[in-house]
Amino acid sequence: MQGEPEVAVLRLGHRPGRDERMTTHVGLTARALGADRAILAGDASKSVETVEDITDRFGGPFAVELTDSPRQVLREWDGRVVHLTMYGERVQDVEGEIRESRADGEPILAVVGSQKVSFDVYEAADWNVGVTNQPHSEVAGLAVFLDRLFEGRELEREWEGASHRVIPEETGKTVVPADEE
Amino acid sequence: MQGEPEVAVLRLGHRPGRDERMTTHVGLTARALGADRAILAGDASKSVETVEDITDRFGGPFAVELTDSPRQVLREWDGRVVHLTMYGERVQDVEGEIRESRADGEPILAVVGSQKVSFDVYEAADWNVGVTNQPHSEVAGLAVFLDRLFEGRELEREWEGASHRVIPEETGKTVVPADEE
DSSP: OTTSOOEEEEEOOOOTTTTHHHHHHHHHHHHHTTOSEEEEESSOHHHHHHHHHHHHHHOBSOEEEEESOHHHHHHHOSSEEEEEEEEEEEHHHHHHHHHHHHHTTOOEEEEEOSSOOOHHHHHHOSEEEESSSSOOOHHHHHHHHHHHHTTTGGGGOOOBSOSEEEEOOSSOOEEEETTOO | OTTSOOEEEEEOOOOTTTTHHHHHHHHHHHHHTTOSEEEEESSOHHHHHHHHHHHHHHOBSOEEEEESOHHHHHHHOSSEEEEEEEEEEEHHHHHHHHHHHHHTTOOEEEEEOSSOOOHHHHHHOSEEEESSSSOOOHHHHHHHHHHHHTTTGGGGOOOBSOSEEEEOOSSOOEEEETTOO
């Protein structure tokens, strides 16, 4: 979030066609839950388009980009790397350390895989973190991790440059032009 | 979770083929993050198989079932209904009430849609809840909702009847037979 060390999400292992929706959901979840940027590895241009379209309509700042070299992104990251994996340490045990390192000024790169993630990612990570040690969903793991990293503050963030805004309400679906408050 | 009022997840609007992975991720997220049961509307038999297979290997109790009549499930639910939608009230504003009603003994049915959800679902819900009022992912919304509903206790649950167990560790991927501790 703005005025704080950056949080970026690196999505590994995108397979065009098969992973389109999951990768899009990773990007949209990163945006909605307080990350500053999503970096999508491989041929994920459709997912980039969708996330950019949502950012145009519902606001930012949020950046989304492609990379052909996720290993280089990992290697050159100037901050800490958190790899979300069901094999990692329990999120409830390490989230405090991760928050502290960010409070000390370290940007965080949160890495989420698709299917198999190669072992060098485990080695490159400062923390391998399991949101449960159960198989479920990289989107769910990312969401819980971000909500805990930001301790819920991400739910209060303001959106800039939006053309549309949803009015939260008990029963209804109300979207208004963003300047009509 | 066991010994508490039931939490079930109803997945609406499954389209075979197109939604297979998202529906599977909804089911696996429900299981991993403390729900007792997933009810999948429509022809989601492949997702049921995957969730059952994971439950056989990694433990339960967790139930997954199909329904042809999601409206009937909603109508006949003996407890409270929470519909997760970007148009709803802010989760941070209503999660306390929802937790209290469960503490008073009410089972909770958490409803997640796919694309368009018809307006009668909004009307049938006791709460329409937005995990942000931004478009992102039903899997992410469900994950954050469950983590907040259970206040993180779901991360400590024990699994019964598992054949395999993951050992959380700093760097590695270790799965052991469940009885080898």
